[in-house]
Amino acid sequence: MNLPSASHSPALPRDSRLDRIRIVLSHTSHPGNIGAAARAMKTMGLSRLTLVNPKCFPDAEAVTRAVGADDILQRATVCQSLDAALADTVFAVAISARQRSLGPEPMQARQAAPEVLALAAGGDVALVFGNETAGLSNAEVQRCQRTVFIPANPEYTSLNLGSAVQLLCYELRLAAFDGSPPVVTKAIPFASPLATNDDIERFYAHLERIMIATEFLDPQQPKRLLPKLRRLFGRSELERDEINILRGILDAVEKKIGQ
Amino acid sequence: MNLPSASHSPALPRDSRLDRIRIVLSHTSHPGNIGAAARAMKTMGLSRLTLVNPKCFPDAEAVTRAVGADDILQRATVCQSLDAALADTVFAVAISARQRSLGPEPMQARQAAPEVLALAAGGDVALVFGNETAGLSNAEVQRCQRTVFIPANPEYTSLNLGSAVQLLCYELRLAAFDGSPPVVTKAIPFASPLATNDDIERFYAHLERIMIATEFLDPQQPKRLLPKLRRLFGRSELERDEINILRGILDAVEKKIGQ
Numbered sequence: 092m093n094l095p096s097a098s099h100s101p102a103l104p105r106d107s108r109l110d111r112i113r114i115v116l117s118h119t120s121h122p123g124n125i126g127a128a129a130r131a132m133k134t135m136g137l138s139r140l141t142l143v144n145p146k147c148f149p150d151a152e153a154v155t156r157a158v159g160a161d162d163i164l165q166r167a168t169v170c171q172s173l174d175a176a177l178a179d180t181v182f183a184v185a186i187s188a189r190q191r192s193l194g195p196e197p198m199q200a201r202q203a204a205p206e207v208l209a210l211a212a213g214g215d216v217a218l219v220f221g222n223e224t225a226g227l228s229n230a231e232v233q234r235c236q237r238t239v240f241i242p243a244n245p246e247y248t249s250l251n252l253g254s255a256v257q258l259l260c261y262e263l264r265l266a267a268f269d270g271s272p273p274v275v276t277k278a279i280p281f282a283s284p285l286a287t288n289d290d291i292e293r294f295y296a297h298l299e300r301i302m303i304a305t306e307f308l309d310p311q312q313p314k315r316l317l318p319k320l321r322r323l324f325g326r327s328e329l330e331r332d333e334i335n336i337l338r339g340i341l342d343a344v345e346k347k348i349g350q
Numbered sequence: 351m352n353l354p355s356a357s358h359s360p361a362l363p364r365d366s367r368l369d370r371i372r373i374v375l376s377h378t379s380h381p382g383n384i385g386a387a388a389r390a391m392k393t394m395g396l397s398r399l400t401l402v403n404p405k406c407f408p409d410a411e412a413v414t415r416a417v418g419a420d421d422i423l424q425r426a427t428v429c430q431s432l433d434a435a436l437a438d439t440v441f442a443v444a445i446s447a448r449q450r451s452l453g454p455e456p457m458q459a460r461q462a463a464p465e466v467l468a469l470a471a472g473g474d475v476a477l478v479f480g481n482e483t484a485g486l487s488n489a490e491v492q493r494c495q496r497t498v499f500i501p502a503n504p505e506y507t508s509l510n511l512g513s514a515v516q517l518l519c520y521e522l523r524l525a526a527f528d529g530s531p532p533v534v535t536k537a538i539p540f541a542s543p544l545a546t547n548d549d550i551e552r553f554y555a556h557l558e559r560i561m562i563a564t565e566f567l568d569p570q571q572p573k574r575l576l577p578k579l580r581r582l583f584g585r586s587e588l589e590r591d592e593i594n595i596l597r598g599i600l601d602a603v604e605k606k607i608g609q
Contacts, residue, residue, distance in 0.1 A: 323588070347563070
């Protein structure tokens with residue numbers, strides 16, 4: 092699905108910290124997942140992919156699944172060991188939730204993202220994802236300074252590798268830009284200025300006349316109809332154009348019933 | 351990747367609100383994405399999948415990509431129209447970030463998740479995802495009361511459909527179980543249960559008849575009046591009692607003008 096969010100938020104500035112976070116995929120079996128990971132990275136503004144002993148790479152299936160993110164595949168680094176993949180990093184995070192007898196304390200993705208970004212201000216940081224079936228080995232986890240997990244349904248935790256990369260990259264993007272979250276402007280086309288209180292009162296008075304004229308409202312027994320309608324329209328924050336439409340409908344009704 | 355997060359967190363309670371959120375995929379082209387969506391849902395504890403005119407379903411590729419979530423595929427509902435897919439829902443959310451000339455105000459996924467959950471406490475809620483290439487049509491978006499977008503890299507917003515489902519379901523799970531962000535309850539006087547989609551559609555149809563009968567609306571030149579009215583009432587999250595009042599007014603007018 093194409094989500095040109097730029098149309099809703101002003102062009103976001105680049106965050107150079109995202110350029111210093113490398114996604115490391117260790118012993119990936121399915122090339123399609125490598126392509127999906129590249130696409131997931133690019134949608135969130137990450138660009139550095141490192142592959143440790145991928146089963147098939149390069150591979151046409153990876154390119155297919157990457158869609159427009161094949162530039163990330165082309166610039167991917169392929170290593171023979173995790174040590175090589177972590178060269179020059181100042182911090183490495185294992186993405187895993189398996190119970191480990193040893194290894195760093197696990198932390199939730201959402202809580203970890205700001206820390207990862209802060210560390211990336213000082214140097215390269217790696218997020219390390221294991222094989223689709225076996226996950227990361229204990230030795231791999233112990234190479235990392237932090238273990239991060241993604242909360243999941245305890246009855247079914249089988250997260251797709253590309254989805255796991257997507258969720259981490261999403262958390263990093265929000266952590267990078269969320270201090271100033273993309274402003275949801277209310278300036279969508281055709282949104283007109285808010286109606287004034289006077290406009291709105293004239294609408295309620297007009298609506299009341301029509302309700303009486305059509306015998307829907309008995310002024311002797313008003314049954315809280317007007318407060319209920321005020322509550323309804325009050326929630327809408329009526330715009331000037333909308334008041335004009337509503338008044339237009341009431342005028343047309345009035346004319347038709349010959350009042 | 352296998353993420354037995356249960357090992358880190360005590361078995362999480364079920365949240366029945368997640369059972370009342372249906373994922374609606376409209377006009378999906380690739381069956382693999384349907385399978386990926388089912389898997390994404392199940393990892394986050396959602397279970398109800400509705401497909402509107404899928405290109406290929408059932409399909410072996412969907413089962414392959416669903417991995418252990420084929421129970422969700424088996425229980426999926428297939429519909430011929432979005433209206434049918436939204437039957438009995440009290441609220442529908444369009445997942446889209448395309449600039450729309452009309453339609454509900456866009457909201458970020460993270461901010462929308464607690465609201466969606468709160469609404470699900472009162473009835474079925476739908477999250478509606480469009481076709482992989484074309485997204486949702488304007489007509490589809492206008493059937494929904496809210497538009498939600500996923501923040502993305504403005505230079506590359508091409509999020510995979512399965513990834514989009516994953517991110518929304520993840521936000522819903524975190525909203526349900528994490529930090530429990532305070533939900534602003536709309537505990538205001540006179541609140542009745544939310545109107546269903548069917549009730550609301552019947553109101554729009556009735557309003558349209560009256561507008562035509564009073565010559566306010568020229569069916570040959572409708573001038574976007576109905577989308578504008580949908581946008582207005584869509585913001586109100588209409589309640590059942592309110593729909594009854596509005597329909598009552600329309601009935602009274604109809605009787606008076608002798609239709």
